[in-house]
Amino acid sequence: MSNNKLQAAILVVSETASRDHSTDRCIPVLRDVFDGIGNGQWEVAFTEIVPDSVLDIQKSIQSWADCQKPLNLIVTSGGTGFATKDVTPEAVSPLLDRHAPGLVHGMLASSYSVTPFALMARPVAGVRKKTLVLTLPGSPKGAKENLESVLKLLPHACIQAAGAESRPLHAGGVKKLEADAGVSSGGMGEVPGGEHSHHHSHPRHDHSHGHGGHSAPRAHTKQEDRPQSNDPSAGPARRYRSSPYPMLAVIDALNLISENTPEPVVQKVPVDLDLSGAVLAKDVKAAESVPAFRASIVDGYAVKMPHSGRFAGGVYPVALVSHAQPGTVKELKEGEVARITTGAPLPPGADAVVMVEDTVLKRQTEDGEEEKEVEILTGKIQAGENVREVGSDVNEGDTILKKGEGITVVGGEFGLLASVGTSEVSVYRRPVIGVLSTGDEIIPHDKRGPLRLGEVRDTNRPTLLTAVRSHIFEAVDLGIVSDKPGALEQTLRDAFRKVDVIITSGGVSMGELDLLKPTIERSLGGTIHFGRVNMKPGKPTTFATVPLKDDSGKRITKSIFSLPGNPASAVVCFHVFVLPSLHQQAGIRPVGLPKVKVVLDEDVRMDRQRPEYHRAFVAAKDDGLLYASSTGGQRSSRIGSFKRANALLVMPARDGSMKKGERVDALLMGKLGELAR
Structure with missing residues (x-):
């Protein structure tokens, strides 16, 4: 003290x-x-x-x-x-x-x-x-x-x-x-x-x-450096008429997210099929050599080199058979050969393997089932020829994967770990994400029957759940919560017991029922790091952290991303803001969507007040360049603008249009389109 x-x-x-x-x-x-x-x-x-x-x-x-x-x-x-x-x-x-x-x-x-x-x-x-x-x-x-x-x-x-x-x-x-x-x-x-x-x-x-x-x-x-959201108890007559939060540039918002995203958590996990997508938190060393025995790299005949060091062609008895399966093989003597398959261990005493293409069958057993003698047609065989030596692929103790490398879905890294008998690795734990929709007007998207006046089908929640899972993160469906302060607070408290990050949509604008910000600040004791971003769509996007304690009593923080209620805005802001934070928590580098240069395949109108993240379709052409075309109307409520969209064009804030043939940055959300003809 x-x-x-x-x-x-x-x-x-x-x-x-x-x-x-x-x-x-x-x-x-x-x-x-x-x-x-x-x-x-x-x-x-x-x-x-x-x-x-x-x-x-x-x-x-x-x-x-x-x-x-x-x-x-x-x-x-x-x-x-x-x-x-x-x-x-x-x-x-x-x-x-x-x-x-x-x-x-x-x-x-x-x-x-x-x-x-x-x-x-x-x-x-x-x-x-x-x-x-x-x-x-x-x-x-x-x-x-x-x-x-x-x-x-x-x-x-x-x-x-x-x-x-x-x-x-x-x-x-x-x-x-x-x-x-x-x-x-x-x-x-x-x-x-x-x-x-x-x-x-x-x-x-x-x-x-x-x-x-x-x-x-x-x-x-x-005081203006410490904005605070509406007090829900003040009533609509006393609510703010303009946001108390400063309008941040996208880069400044991303910097705040990076600064306030929790550090990755290291955990040990078994090497199994759930490992895909994980990032290693420590180097991995080989527990055993690959191969662990001298093995043939061809189908043929194992031979023992004579003391002279020069192997002579001729007719040899087939004394042994070695298949690529566990078993005991007796020692090969000089003047004998052993039939051997690719990958099978060389018999003790064998020095080289002759390819089956360099031999002919001379005599078989009386029942016709086995080879008895073969003639080797070449005398140019060298010691070690067609033999894969112990540790020639990986030596015991070698570093096979380094900290920060990912286990991709292609499977090569998993195969390497499995080949050397690795049973457990240290990885960065992937955060669990909860997705929540807010609003009394929101109903499940699959509710049958006609909508009542004012009802809106929940597009955002299933769309965001799909987006989260497409990046190999676990997503928890938190359902729909009412526009009532108590209900929202309790839902968020309960959710933080089972997830690391909460994504909400709706309730972040200036309406009397937009209660996300005041609930985070006034009820949960959280900190809103930004409440408005200078972009289109997605201006009211909000990022906050909430102080909590883990099961051991240690003080930690968890994140809330409150995205706009308009469907296109929510999806854009997930890719621009949420995904980099999830990558950072999971140890994935670089974070966020990959950025590429694309050529506009048509004129694209700009917004003169705010930079715009324009939904587009990007494909490669025969000239090797990437070309982008708009998916149509970009209204923030128009989820149809994401049909076929695999990229977001980063359009500057200016009057007029960017012309066909001009180059612009694009964030790739999915695979490139098929080759355009």
Whole structure:
């Protein structure tokens, strides 16, 4: 622990999270508050999760407050409502020596400015011995808002509670206290949700130049740098009328995806038919030599070279037979030959193999079933001729495949691994992807009967599932979820227990029912890295990460790609944004679709405001060049524009058209078309 920082603990009170720590969202959110607006004064020394039990709550608080080195601050989250199981206030109140109603009022006032339902909480605050204790709501959003509303005031309270004298602390009056805390009169009312919190250096270390005093508090960040989505509880009348998210260039969005995509996970897997598509995480060395024995590379006759070193043609008895099958073969003597098949082991003593084409049959057995003598027509046979030596293909210990190489579906790599007896390899685990559609108007694509007014068949989900599986990733169908905040939140929480990446479509625009962004930010404690991209189609594409814990309790992040609801937009954005991230997590290099130069086979109109990813058909012609033709109307709702499409033309934002014969970059989504005549 750092000696110069105030020590804090976070206690989450939750039946669910106490059974499965990975479901907790409050601890990472509250840690971020301490780190983000705590002016570097705080260290979260301990975290714990307990069920809704008075004794468990009290035991944790007493262990942190009653020890030889008590903590400065304990914040609890959960159990402050009116449900019968909510017992946190009843557990904490008896432990407090002095209550702090002002902090309670400040937290309630801050949350009330967001929603009147904040008054349905029963917070408690006060001091036990030398430790300040605060109770926060159980939702990540509510806990964050409450802590942000008072955190800058708490160092002053904790220092006093620890035994510091008030007079020196209050020297300079309220204005100095406000400056030290980084707040101003009336300023705390601007903080709800953390959107206006200012990050200052501690004034005692920020000396003004030439004036001998402290510099005035100065904000170092801008609120517009920290956009946040609509609050679903605000209602349609108070929703944003324009997106708070900046419009990013595609390259900047791809860079953010790369920076925030989890590192590949290494796992050991058996060498079986499921290995296709995997990427090796470690070099593979041969466990045995190939071949493991001296073998014939032709059908013919094995011979033993005479001591003179020169083999003479003539008639020889056929003493042995060696087939390409397991078995014991006796030793071949000089003056004998052994009939041998391709791939069969040479008998002990044999030095070379004569091709059957260089022999004639001289005599057979009396039953006519076997050869008895053959004549070898050549005397030019050399030792080792037509023999595949031990390890001539692969030597034991040789590196046969290197880290980063893939096991392709062609099968060559798999065959190589199998040939040397490799039973297990280390690979990068391929992420599991869940695909979800949102919207009360969305119905399954295979629902029978006519549609009711407003209903839309779910095109995106089956299309995206197909796209994911076509790149050899496991795809999980998460179904269709309603446009209701609670339903969406629960579906996402449940999904993250079984998938690594979630792809959603719909619900990312500016409508009152577009709840993906607020659910990610406000309910899951996630971070939206971008919410708009300067491209056509796909402007509202959103990329976010959500903090979680794995089965061992380790903190991890998982990704959400929220794609537009229009079918063509969703498919384009999967290939442009999602696929590179999946490749990165799976260790595949290079990431994303291959880029090639193509020649336009017709004029293609450009969009003057946004770069466009134009669906096209690319084929090779007799001149060896690749030619592209448009698939027709490019409206984002027109999934038919993907019929025959095997490429996306990367069209610049300009007036007019690119002319037939001009060259343009294209991203290849599938195999090249047949040769055009």
